[in-house]
Structures are given as structure tokens and as C-alpha cells.
Amino acid sequence: MAKKIALLQGNEACAYGALYAGCRFFGGYPITPSTEVAEVMAKELPKNGGKFIQMEDEIAAIASVLGASLTGAKALTASSGPGISLKQELIGYACIAEIPCVIVNVMRGGPSTGMPTGPSQSDIMQARWGTHGDHAAIAVAPASCQEIFSETVRAFNLAETYRMPVQVLLDEINGHMRERIELPEPGDLEIIDRQTPPVSPDQYLPYDPSFGDIPPLAAFGSGYRFHVTGLNKAADGFPTTKAKLVDAEERRQLRKVEANRELIEKNEEHMIEDAEIVIVAIGTISRSARNAVNQLREQGMKVGLFRPITLWPFPERRIAELAGQAKAMIIPEMNLGQMILEVERIVKGACDLHGIGRVDGEPITPSQIMEKIKEVC
Amino acid sequence: MSFDYDKYLRPGKLPHIWCPGCGHGIILKGLLRAIDACELNKDNTAIVSGIGCASRLPGYVDFNTLHTAHGRAAAFATGIKMAKPEMNVLVVGGDGDGVAIGGNHFIHACRRNIDMTYVICNNFIYGMTGGQFSPCTPTGDRASTTPYGNPDPVFDISQLAIGAGATFVARSTSFHAAQIDKLIAEGIRHKGMAVIEILDDCPTTYGRRNKFRSVVDMMKRFKEQAVPVAKAEKMSKEELDSKIVTGILHREERPEYCEQYAQVVKTARSL
Ligand SMILES: Cc1ncc(C[n+]2csc(CCOP(=O)(O)OP(=O)(O)O)c2C)c(N)n1
Ligand code: SF4
Ligand SMILES: [Mg+2]
Numbered sequence: 232m233a234k235k236i237a238l239l240q241g242n243e244a245c246a247y248g249a250l251y252a253g254c255r256f257f258g259g260y261p262i263t264p265s266t267e268v269a270e271v272m273a274k275e276l277p278k279n280g281g282k283f284i285q286m287e288d289e290i291a292a293i294a295s296v297l298g299a300s301l302t303g304a305k306a307l308t309a310s311s312g313p314g315i316s317l318k319q320e321l322i323g324y325a326c327i328a329e330i331p332c333v334i335v336n337v338m339r340g341g342p343s344t345g346m347p348t349g350p351s352q353s354d355i356m357q358a359r360w361g362t363h364g365d366h367a368a369i370a371v372a373p374a375s376c377q378e379i380f381s382e383t384v385r386a387f388n389l390a391e392t393y394r395m396p397v398q399v400l401l402d403e404i405n406g407h408m409r410e411r412i413e414l415p416e417p418g419d420l421e422i423i424d425r426q427t428p429p430v431s432p433d434q435y436l437p438y439d440p441s442f443g444d445i446p447p448l449a450a451f452g453s454g455y456r457f458h459v460t461g462l463n464k465a466a467d468g469f470p471t472t473k474a475k476l477v478d479a480e481e482r483r484q485l486r487k488v489e490a491n492r493e494l495i496e497k498n499e500e501h502m503i504e505d506a507e508i509v510i511v512a513i514g515t516i517s518r519s520a521r522n523a524v525n526q527l528r529e530q531g532m533k534v535g536l537f538r539p540i541t542l543w544p545f546p547e548r549r550i551a552e553l554a555g556q557a558k559a560m561i562i563p564e565m566n567l568g569q570m571i572l573e574v575e576r577i578v579k580g581a582c583d584l585h586g587i588g589r590v591d592g593e594p595i596t597p598s599q600i601m602e603k604i605k606e607v608c
Numbered sequence: 609m610s611f612d613y614d615k616y617l618r619p620g621k622l623p624h625i626w627c628p629g630c631g632h633g634i635i636l637k638g639l640l641r642a643i644d645a646c647e648l649n650k651d652n653t654a655i656v657s658g659i660g661c662a663s664r665l666p667g668y669v670d671f672n673t674l675h676t677a678h679g680r681a682a683a684f685a686t687g688i689k690m691a692k693p694e695m696n697v698l699v700v701g702g703d704g705d706g707v708a709i710g711g712n713h714f715i716h717a718c719r720r721n722i723d724m725t726y727v728i729c730n731n732f733i734y735g736m737t738g739g740q741f742s743p744c745t746p747t748g749d750r751a752s753t754t755p756y757g758n759p760d761p762v763f764d765i766s767q768l769a770i771g772a773g774a775t776f777v778a779r780s781t782s783f784h785a786a787q788i789d790k791l792i793a794e795g796i797r798h799k800g801m802a803v804i805e806i807l808d809d810c811p812t813t814y815g816r817r818n819k820f821r822s823v824v825d826m827m828k829r830f831k832e833q834a835v836p837v838a839k840a841e842k843m844s845k846e847e848l849d850s851k852i853v854t855g856i857l858h859r860e861e862r863p864e865y866c867e868q869y870a871q872v873v874k875t876a877r878s879l
Contacts, residue, residue, distance in 0.1 A: 256691050277876035282690045282869065287716040291683035294676065294713070298656070298687025301674065302695070306687075324677050451672040451688060452695045454651045458618075458667055460675040461659075469621070469667060 235414040241405040242309075244376040244412055245335055246271035248383030249307045251415065252422055254333070255281035256306040258295035260288055260314060263347045264403040265337035268309035289314035293321040297330050301459065303425065303450030305387055309335035312345055315354060315361070322396050323362030324461045326484065329438070329448065331390040331425065333383070335399045337406040338565075340592060349592030350403035352514060353566035358398050359543050365481060367488035369495060370398040370543040372513040376410035381420060382540065388423040389495060393487050394445050400542060402565065404515040404594055428455060437468040440479070444486045488544055497540040498549060502528060506535025508608055509557040511550070511574055513539055515594060516563050522597040527604065534604065547577050554581040559608055563587035563595045583607070616640045616650070618670045625664055629823035631782035631808025632662050635729050638788030638806075639700070640669065645793045653696040656685040658705035661736045661810070662729035665700045679710030682717040685724055693866040696796065697723070703730040704742040707763050711743075718772035721800040722865035727792060728803065730765055731810040739813025750817040769803035770858045776802035777858040782809055783830035784854060794856065800864045807852060 239247065246268045249257075257272035269285070276283040282299070286292040289310050296306040310318060315336045325332055338354045340346030354361075358370040369389050373382035383399055390397040426447040428435045437457045439446045446466075449455030462470035463477045471477060488495060499517075502524055503509065512520040517538040527534040537553055539546050554560065559582055562571040571586040578584060585607045589595045617640075626632050643653070653671045657663035659678035666673035672695075676684045681699045689697045706714050706728045717724065733751060734740045741751035743763040751758060769777045776798040778791040788806055795802030809815060809826040820826040830852065837855035840848055 256687070258687060274876075277869075277873040280873075284686070284690055284869075286683060286686070287712050290680060291686070291713050291716070294680045294683030295687030295690065297676075298674070298684035298689075299691035300687075301672075302688055302692040304691045306691075320677055321680065451654055451674075452652055452692050456650060456670060456672055458673045458675070460667070461677055462675070 237412055237414055238409050239376055239412050240267060240407055240409050241376050241379045241401055242267035242337065242407065243271050244380040245309070245383045245399065245401065246275070247414070248380035249333065249387065250275055250279060251380070251420065252305060252384040252387035253424065254305045254307045254387065255279070256296065256299035256304040257281070257283045258286050258292040258299065258306070258308050260286055260292045260310065262311045262314045264339055264406050265309045265311040265314070265335060268335055272307070289317040290321060293318045293332070293334065296332050297321060297325055300330050300332050301451045303453065305331070305391065307333045307335065309337065311337045312339045312341050312347070313343065315357065319362045323364055323366060325396040326362065326366040327461055327463070328459050329394040329484070330396070331394055331448070332396050333386045333390050333399060334396055335401065338400060338402040340590060346592050348403060350515060350565060350594060351590070352402055352516065352564050353569065353590065354400065355542065355564065355566065355569040358400055365485065367395060367485050368543045369393065369395065369488060369541070370400055371540060372400040372542040373540065374405060374514050374517050374538070376405070376408070377412045378540070379405065380412060381415070384420050384422065388421065391423050391425045392445070393491070394448055395487065400514065402515050432456065436466050438464065438466045438480065440466055440483060444483050444490065492544050495541055495544060496546050498546050499538040499540060501536040501538070503535035503537060503553070505533050506556070507533040507558045508535070508561060508604055509553050510534065510536050510561045510563065510600065511539070511570065512536065512563050513542055513570070516565060519595050519597045520563060520600055523600040523604070526597065527601060532604070545573050545577070550574060550577045554578040557582045559583040559585060561585050561587065561600065561604055563600050565589050565595060611641055611644070613637065613640055616643065616669055618668060621668045624668055626661060627812045629809065629811040630661065631731060631810070632665065632729055634782040634785050635662070635727065635788060635806050635808060636665055636668065638785060639665070639727060639792055641789035642792035642796060645789065646796045648696050648796070652694065653698065654685070654688050655698045655700060656681045656688065657699065658701040658710055659736070660702035660705045660734070662700060662702040663705055679705055679708070680713060681705065682710060682713040682726065686717060686720070686722055689722055689724055689866060690869065693723070698796070699724060699726040701728060702735065703728065703732065703744040703765065704734045707765055707768060708743050715768065715772035718769050718774035718801050718803065720865040721773060721775050721862050723799055723801070725792065725795040725802045725804065728765055728805050729808050730805055731808045731814060733810050733814040735810040735813050739817060751814070765805045766803065766857050773801070774803045774858070775800035775860050775862050776856070778856045779805045779807070779852070780854050781807040781830035781834055781852060783827045784834065787854065791856065798859070800862060
């Protein structure tokens, strides 16, 4: 059967991906360049048995999302720049209380109000470390509109599987650009729903490690009465300051991602097999990088692209392998050097690293990447 | 027969963290009597709070309980109610939590007239953090951060709620224990945003710094200053100056938010 084709903006593809994944609640607050996600959800959710609410600010937006998620609804919020900064406290709340949700960050320049209509990738580190305290993080960074759709679906799957917030990182360019996409039919993409507790309410503890590292989350109003808090808590969900219990809970939460890296990680490799120069790039800038690779290959240079689609957890094992094979790695990113720090930490001097940073509101172009490569290699 | 609080308290969670003489315990008891009077189903009831001494209340009671972040209770509660309108949603928290850091969420929950019952425990102070002044600390009073007397004017929480659009607003004090449950019950039965402000006592961080050497002094003040609405209506503004008007201050019918959204769903589906 012929696939349904649509011409969609990245932000629209993101919203339709969320609906495909079964999202039934959106809490938002308008901010450029993310607003179209909210606009599509406002239009589509009421038709699909869902709820849309525009809250009084971004903190309220994510708070409403967490409240809705606790009732069992798959829930989404979307924002950008200052709005993402405002959400940080409650992203931490979602981590410690282990409440699934998806947060779309259409990155714009900053800090502060920065460049509302300019693209950026300057929230790479914020997506990992934005909220205070030790915590695990998952973030995906799709490049094309088609991939924005499917990665938003995967973000919901990851949030529900690992019982935690998952961030989708777009930027002003791929959020706003329009591309032809094939709309998946129901069943084409895997959809993971939240596990329900396999025990009766009187036996249920919301953070019971005997279920493994990811205990199932019961829904409010389903007969399982339990307590949720942002304080460090024991397996029963009630606050504790007992050193052993706090330590065990904290470590379990980090293990959820650490022990499942292989299932969470997703990368794309382009002409990497014999590459002596490896470009590591994400999202919009990976498109410039791919173009540069293709052009340089025509000129006989052994260049390849490594593209983390899952940005966090960072693909440590593969980057380390590639550092063994490559003479140099080139890291173009629309910031002044964030992802390169992570690469450096992993590569530990095994090959040369060269960053290309850009924060003037313009994307890094293929020729900029090619020039850099010719200059340093 | 005496009321069986154990029916609603979580086994093994007492003693609570509150100081001897703290008013929050009186409010807890009133809340449970109100819930009982309204025959709320435990499985179908969520109690949401922010951060502070008052906000520790949900941990002790056997419902779907959510102890959120400082100030954010009303916004979390809005998400619960929107996603599952069939649930009864109650919010409990302090004055600082509700109208300082959470003030924006508070007024917008009132404006939406979303069906929830917000019990706000106004002890005029940030109790949990050791007695810094709140927006409700009387001007001139002492707090740990107003060593020379509080220069700030005071928020009147009930008037704020009325102004912001709450459709049921009532006030009482921790002295009037027998009135607290009646007002909360009325609030629960009311369809729309109900705010019940209970003035209460923090002997540890507010009373001891001010003129209230003991809990009894504070209770005496509540007793002497309280004026029921009906009586207050006959009094002049000057006469009411140092009084606390108690009872149901405001009640009106206005479309409730989740019902309004149900209309949105209808329209969206008919197109
Ligand atoms: C974001 C944030 N800011 C500050 C605090 C510190 N804090 C905890 S409780 C509290 C005040 C609580 O006062 P109130 O809401 O009146 O409750 P009470 O303790 O008086 O019952 C403050 C400032 C916090 N937990 N989170
Ligand atoms: S510090 Fe004040 S508000 Fe907190 S428990 Fe003690 S008396 Fe109550
Ligand atoms: Mg207080």
C-alpha cells in the first residue's frame, strides 16, 4: 500500500510523532522556535481523546505534564532557551520521582533571551547536566523531519521503558524546515506502553528494587495508593535520610541508563569503515557534515561521519573504537565547544581533535568543515 | 463517638515532623473529617502539596499523594485534574509555598476555576526554613530575615483568591477547629476552584519572635480577632482593621475548567 506522504515542518513532525506514540497530554507555554509543537497539539489532541493546556509559564507546563503522567497519560512539553532553563528543577523532579515524560527542546542561541530566531546546539551539556544533583539522562538528537517523527516516538518509548524524562533536541533549523515525510501507518513503528504493576495494591511499592532497576509505575486513580516525593526516598516512596537506602536508590537510578546503554544508544555511520578523519556531528550540523564527507570522498580523502542519534548517554564505546582507527576527529557544533569536551574525555589523546564552533546564528556549512579538515589534516 | 482518624492515616507514618503546638496538625484533622463527610473514595482522591512544613501533610494520609516542588503544587494538580477529571483533587500547602514562589500558579488555578480544593495553611512565616518572612508576615513583625521589623506589606490570601477568580473562598483559624472541617467540606462539594485559608500557628519560628510567647497566646488572638462574615458585614472598615473575617467569604457559579475543555473536545470532534 502506498504510504501517506506529507510535507511537514520539523516541529510539526515532532507533534505528529508524539500523537503516533500515544501522547495524550500536552502542557506548554509559547516560545520561539518551539511553538508549532504546541499549536499542532492544541489542534489535534482534543480530537484524539487527549488534553492540551497552555499553562502560565514553563515551570507550570512541566508540572502539569508530570501530574498528568502520574495518572498514566503519556505526556509532552516543548520549549526552548529560557523556557528550558525554567524547567530544570522539575526535570530533576521527574528524574528522582521517576515519572516518564518527553521534553522537546528546540534549541536557540543564548544565554538568556539570546537569539530567539537563530539556531543553536548550545544545550548539549544542559541536556545532560541542566538540573542539579546526580541523575541519569537520555536525549535524542534527530536530523531530518522524518527522523524527528520517529525519534519522538522512540523518546516516548524510552521514557516509558526507563521511567524517566527524555529530551528531544531539535534546533531552529530542523524545527522549522519543511521536508517530505512518509507518515508511518499504525504498527509500522514500535510503541511501548507503560508497564502496570504485576502485584496487587497491598503489595505494591513504587520503587521496589525486587522488580529490578526499573520498578513499574502505577497510575494515580487506579487503586494503587502511593506517595511521590522529590526528597530522597526509600523503596516505599517515603522520604528517608538513611545513608544506605539513599545510596541504593541513587545508584539504581543511574544504573537504569548505564546498564542499558546498548539498548538506548543509536548512531549512524556514514563512510566510516576506512575513515582516517571522522566527523562527529549531531542534528542539523550532521547534514552539513555528510555533505562535506561526500565532497571530500570525491577528492579522494578518507573522511567519514559518526552521528550520535542518541546524544545522551553519549556513545562512549564506539567513539573510543573510532579514536583507535582515526588520525583525527572533527567536531562541528553550533556552540563554542561542548560535545568536543565529551569526545576528549573518551578519546584521551588517542587521536587529534579539532572543533568547529559557531554561535552567530548561522549554521556551520559544508565548506567550513572542508576548510577545517584541509587546514588541520 | 469520636472520629476514627486511623481510617485515613497511613500506618506507621506517625509521629509527624511538626513541632509541639504547630497548627498544621489541627488542619490535618479537619481535612480528614471533611474528606470523610464528603465520602471521598481514597483510590479516587489525590492530595498534592508543595514544599514546607504544611506540605508534609500528604505523606501521612492514605490517598494518591504527591509532594511536589516548592510552589508548584497547583500546577501539578492541574495536570492531574485535566488528565483525569473524575478524580477528586486537593492541594495543601503553606503561605510561602502558595502565594510567594507559587503565587503565579495559585492565581491561574483560581482564574481557570478548575475543580480542586486548595487548603492553604497560613502561619505568616516560612516555618520549614527557620522563620524567614513570607508575603503574609504582618508588616513590622520579626522574622529571621527582618531583624529590624518587616518592611513589606501583606498579602491577603483570600482576597487574592477572590480577585483571581476562585469561585469558593473561605477563611478560618486553627483555633476554630470545629469550623475548619465544615469549610473544607463545603469547598470539596463546590464545583470549581475552592480556596480555604486557615490561619495557623508556628510557635517555633513566628510566635517566639513576636508577641506570642505561647501557643495559647496565639490561639487567644485568633479567638479574639475572629469575626464571622455575617457580623463583619455590619461593621465599618475601621472596626474590621485588626479583625480576621471568618467563614465563607465568596461563592459564585462559573463554568468549571475541565467542563469547558470538554466543550473544546466536542467542537474539535464536530469539525
Ligand atoms: C525552589 C526552592 N526554594 C526554596 C526552598 C526552601 N524552602 C523550603 S520550605 C520553604 C518555605 C516554606 O514556607 P511555607 O510554604 O509558608 O510553609 P511552612 O513551612 O510555613 O508550613 C522554603 C523557602 C525550596 N525547597 N525550594
Ligand atoms: S517550624 Fe513552625 S510550621 Fe514548621 S512544624 Fe514547627 S511549628 Fe509547625
Ligand atoms: Mg508558612
